[in-house]
Structure formats: C-alpha cells, structure tokens
Amino acid sequence: MSHNTISLNKQRQPLAHLESVWLFGYGSLIYKTDFAYLDTKPACIYGWQRRFWQGSHDHRGTPQAPGRVLTLIEAPGARCAGMAYQVTPDTFEHLDHREKNGYLRVFTPLHWLHEAGEAEGIVYLATPDNAAYLGPASDSEIAAHIASSAGPSGPNSEYVLKLAQALRAMNEHDEHVFAIERELLKLL
Template sequence: MNNVEEIKRNDMEGQETKKEPFWIFGYGSLCWNPGFEYKQSVTGYVKGFSRRFWQGNTTHRGTEGKPGRVATLIEDKEGITWGKAFLVAAENNAALPYLSNRECQLGGYRIYTVNFYPKPFLPSSSSDKKDALLYIAVPENKHWLGAAPLPEIARQILECHGSSGPNAEYLLRLADFMREEIPEALDEHLFSLERLVRKFAGDMKICLRSLMGEAQERREEKVEATVPSNQFASRVPEKKLRCVNM
C-alpha cells in the first residue's frame, strides 16, 4: 500500500511497551469504544483512503455461519477518512496486546503507520500531522467479503449479531459519531448504508431502539461483572436511540 507503512509483526503485535507516547487512529468501533487507557483523544482525518464496509466479522458482530460487516479502509487518492485518534502513554503495556487480539487475531486487520491530521480548533487554524498506528483489513485476510451492492450490505448488517452485539449497532453508532463529532464530514458510503438499514428495519417492523438497548445492557452487565462499581461510570456512553416504528 502506497499511503502507509506496514509495521513488522515481530516489532509491534507482541510488543508491550514503547519508548515514548504514541497515537492510535480509529475509524470504526474504536471511535466510541476504544477499550484501552489513553491520555488524550482528538478527532481528525487521514488522507488517501475511503471507509468501506467490506471486512467480514465472525466474532464481535457476526458468527462463522453468518459473518457481519465492519469498516476497513481502501486506497483512494482523493479520499479523506475522519475518525478519532488516541494518545497512549509509553508506559501503557496493555493497549497494544489488547488491540493485537481485538483487531489482528480476531478481526483480520494489519497494523500500519499513517499521517493523522487533527481537526483544527478554528477554521483559520492549521493542524500539524502526527504519526499514528492504524489497523486496516486487506483482501488477503480470511474474513474479507469485499464490495457488494449497498442494499445487500445493508440487509446483511441488519441480520447479523455477534458477541459484542448487533451488527446494525456498529453501523448506527459510527454514523452517530460522525454526525455529532464531525458534522461537516462527508461519507456517502456510511450514511447511505445507515439510511438503507433504517428503511429495511422499518419494512421488517424491527425496532432499532430495542435492538441497541439490548446491546448496551449486555455491555453494562459485562462491566459490572468484571469491574468494581463506578470505576468506569464516566466512560459509559449516553444512549442516543431511535425507534423506526414510532
């Protein structure tokens, strides 16, 4: 890939420490559920890529028999993909092993370095680029599903579930993140899929509010079972739920 530099597996995927703080850029579920400790987070973008729901998922958002679809990046000379970057402390020895399991071993992604551009605080200000780690799924991985007509992708997303919840929740939370954090950003692929999923849910009498509420309850139960009370209370995202049957 011309726009990124792949990090050798024996250099990063098993590495537990780094000599200085580093950035991780997320453009999918990491945007609202990073799952690791970080010092700072900022919205921003990477150049030369477009987001596509072309990667299959058989654990978090689907099963072996019915894989879901999650986001990856494809090279696009004119493309810009918005997301969120997280600054991780050098002494954090848990973030990289956690992401190696979540993104690489289970998800089929590879680690790359890329130039990340933080969102300017003011329209007239400039944003200095930063090096960031990035996880991208390429066609050679076993979970790759590739391109398909948008209605077909939307129906697949609506029908699939995994251990982390419904595939539709992944799509809707990502669309909500984009609208709320970067309202000026354009992502026709993402928002077209969101519109189709909402339409098909309405046609099938599926209440997305109930679907997403059940997924949130499962996550909260998991946290309560493993974490002392109130330790992560401030990190639980507010529910922004809609029901298509209203």
C-alpha cells in the same frame, strides 16, 4: 492470511521501544473506547476511505455467519475523519485482540482536524488477502447482510447506527456510511 493477526502484528510492529503511540480510529474505535488513553483528538488521514468490506467473525457476527464491519481502501484524493488516541504501547495487548480478525497495524500520517499539525500514528487495515475479507457489494446488499447479523458485541446494525451518530456529532459526512445507514433503516 489467517483471521487471527495478533502474533503477526507483534512480529511486524514491535512498539515497546516507544513511550506512546497515536492510534487512528475510523469505525467502532470512534464511539467505543474500551481502553485507557493519554490524549484524544479528532483527526483525519488522506488517501483512504471507509468501506463495509470486512467480515466480523468475532464481534458483530459469528464464524458461521460473519457480520460486516469497516476497513479502509486506498482512494487517491479521499479524506477519512475519525478520532486519534495517544496510547502507551502496552494498550496494544488489548487493541490487537480487539482488532485481530484480519487487521494489520500500519503507520500513517494523522492530521488534526481542529488545530494545525500532524503526527505519525497507527491504523488497523484489513486488506483483501485476509481470510475474513468480504469485498464490495451494493449498498442494499451490505445493509441486508448487516441487518441479519449479530455476534458477541451485539447486533451488526448497532455498529452502523452508532458510527453514523458519532460522525454526525463530529460534523463529518461519510457518504458510504450514511448510504448503508439509510438502506439499513428501511429494513429495521
């Protein structure tokens, strides 16, 4: 699958018939909301965990030297906390461009963290069959890669550090993110 998934997402998931959609953010969408939204709530999804296994050719790296950003991998029993944003379908013009580097939209149940209830929402996933997928590596290898990467959105390290800070502000612990942060801080 190509790096650029904009047209594929529009084909696979037309949203114009909906008044609003919940979007689940588990990476930079937690701390960088550069889009309008109707409502926001802390939420989580089950059966998924964050991993720095996706390449970033357009934001935190370049085509010649991609950075590393998050995707989700299936993990039975896992819980991934993040932020949910209620948005109008036209917001996906911007979001599909922002998340175009190998990410596909998928519907999944969202569970609210601080109140009872759930809603169906969209999450962007980058699977191993996309051209930007980098796959697993050790914490120290991932941190070294991130420490040496930068792109139009800034240093790759900033992505990790801001996410770790945002997760702490939410009172959430993510061992993978914090392990990469620890290794990264040794290098910076």
